[in-house]
């Protein structure tokens with residue numbers, strides 16, 4: 001072997017070895033930080049709450065559970081709320097949302113504990129819930145949270161064991177890098193009470209709804225691959241009013257996409273985009289969301 005080639009190979013090997021050792025220590029610190037944070041018991045009291053269900057409250061809760069809050073999506077708790085489909089996200093893990101009917105966790109949680117879970121991402125034990133996106137819906141006003149609880153309680157008991165939940169090492173590391181959200185409660189400011197405007201077709205209300213889009217389209221809505229997701233995963237679009245985003249779109253294009261799943265360019269939307277819930281948004285919610293997206297600063301595709 002020519003010395004120069006040998007030298008190069010040794011160099012590469014050395015880098016790989018040092019990388020593996022250094023990376024191993026780094027990964028270990030990340031994973032321990034993740035575990036420590038997940039073990040934290042939060043000092044957030046359970047609100048004293050007994051939800052008095054009315055048909056109107058249950059109807060509002062049903063709307064929210066199938067649209068903005070997304071509880072009933074197939075990949076979440078499922079339409080019967082008895083547990084959803086298992087999501088297989090490659091090296092991140094396999095996740096199944098549990099049965100929350102009264103034959104499942106619904107029997108274990110009080111109304112106050114459910115309200116704390118939705119509002120703070122804190123489970124019955126006082127520790128953070130994993131993955132359930134409370135940080136995206138914790139702006140919902142108390143009346144809406146009560147509506148969701150009333151709806152959950154109105155569903156028939158379904159006997160069904162909870163599915164697989166396996167957290168990959170990579171998910172723990174990426175959580176610490178703020179690339180994915182597993183440790184939900186640490187993302188929430190538990191002292192903050194949001195000042196949410198009434199549900200009207202305004203950008204001010206739409207800004208809250210648009211939190212639902214951040215996990216995929218990015219914190220600035222600039223789109224691009226989801227960090228850590230397998231390479232064959234669909235790439236969320238740029239939804240800012242940029243040339244590479246929604247600049248040429250009208251409100252009619254947007255609602256048509258929600259109703260038919262077809263984008264302005266005539267292509268069918270990848271099913272990863274959660275139309276199942278977003279198509280259930282009512283006129284007020286759709287208009288508010290659109291009004292907000294129009295106020296965004298244009299950003300290039302991939303800026304997340």
Ligand code: HEC
Nearest residue numbers: 212213216234235236237239263264268269270272273274
């Ligand atoms: C679970 C991930 C996910 C969430 C949450 C999500 N999207 Fe998407 N969205 C995608 C993906 C992936 C695509 C690209 C689909 C494709 O290429 O077919 C997309 C595409 C779009 C498009 C089409 C853009 C184009 O150029 O054709 C629009 C508009 C859009 N999303 C708006 C939204 C809005 C508004 C929200 C929040 C209310 C949202 N999305 C929430 C994943 C998501």
